[in-house]
Amino acid sequence: GGREAACAERGQRGGEGRAGSNRGAAAFRGGEVRRVCPSPKVPDRLGWWAAKDMPEARREELRAAWRLTALPVREALAEVSSAALAVEERSQALQEPEVAIEKAKAEAIAALREDFDTLKRAWVRNEATYNVSTSGDWRWWLAEGLTVARKNRLQACVQSVGEMVGFMAQQFEEMVNGVLQYISPSARSEFEAEWSEAVERGYAPEWNGVGDGPGEASGASSNGPSLGM
Incomplete structure (x- = not known):
């Protein structure tokens, strides 16, 4: 049991x-x-x-x-x-x-995009103009009268994305020149008048043909430092 x-x-x-x-x-x-x-x-x-x-x-x-x-x-x-x-x-x-x-990659891409937009806007506002030498080297000139902070910012943008923005600007100007070859003189005069008005309002870049050099574009310094790219 x-x-x-x-x-x-x-x-x-x-x-x-x-x-x-x-x-x-x-x-x-x-x-x-x-x-x-x-x-x-x-x-x-x-x-x-x-x-x-x-x-x-x-x-x-x-x-x-x-x-x-x-x-x-x-x-x-x-x-x-x-x-x-x-x-x-x-x-x-x-x-x-x-x-x-x-x-880090995302931050770098965002910084480059910001630099690109900043320099592109500066070109539209005639704060910066570019020149391409016969050997293909890019140069940027900054307008006189910029604040030190703005000048330093644009110089940094030129170093990082100056060639990209310059290439974009060159392509744009070549396209405009190409279009103007195929429109009537009266249409061309009207276009250039409207463009000039837009430049005065700060809505368009100074446009004198491809590769505006120093002193050729309104607001650009003829003796400003060349920013090599």
């Missing part, structure tokens, strides 16, 4: 242990239990950590399952958890330089 009762009790405990172990392992596999590792307070005891937003009722169920989880199962879960954490940390460490590089 007594021996049979003890065996039955051990069998029941064993069954509960297996059921608890299964529930604990399932909660870990499903992501409810995020981590299994030694407890900070009791290093020789393994503990588990769940998501902060886990309902208290579910947390209590898992506590009960954990109490019944066999030690070898706990140790196996801790080993898997440690390996998964190492992979995650390594993955993050590998991603960080990539993220930094992508961010």
Whole structure:
């Protein structure tokens, strides 16, 4: 009698242990239990950590399952958890330089775009004019009367995107010259009159044909420094 009762009790405990172990392992596999590792307070005891937003009722169920989880199962879960954490940390460490590089590239592109727009507007406002030498070298001249801050800003733009903006301006002027060859003298006079008015209002670049040199464009300094590109 007594021996049979003890065996039955051990069998029941064993069954509960297996059921608890299964529930604990399932909660870990499903992501409810995020981590299994030694407890900070009791290093020789393994503990588990769940998501902060886990309902208290579910947390209590898992506590009960954990109490019944066999030690070898706990140790196996801790080993898997440690390996998964190492992979995650390594993955993050590998991603960080990539993220930094992508961010730096995006910032550089945004800065170049801002430089391009700034110099393009300066050309439209006749604050800057360009010249292309016979050897194909680009030169930019800045108008007199600019503030030091504005002059420094435009010089920085010339260094970064001067050739691109100059090429765009040259293409634009060549296109205008090409169009003017095919329109009547009266239409050409009307176009040039409207253009002059737009220049006075600051809506259009001074336009005297391709490659305006220093002193040829209104507002450009004839003795200003050449900004090599």
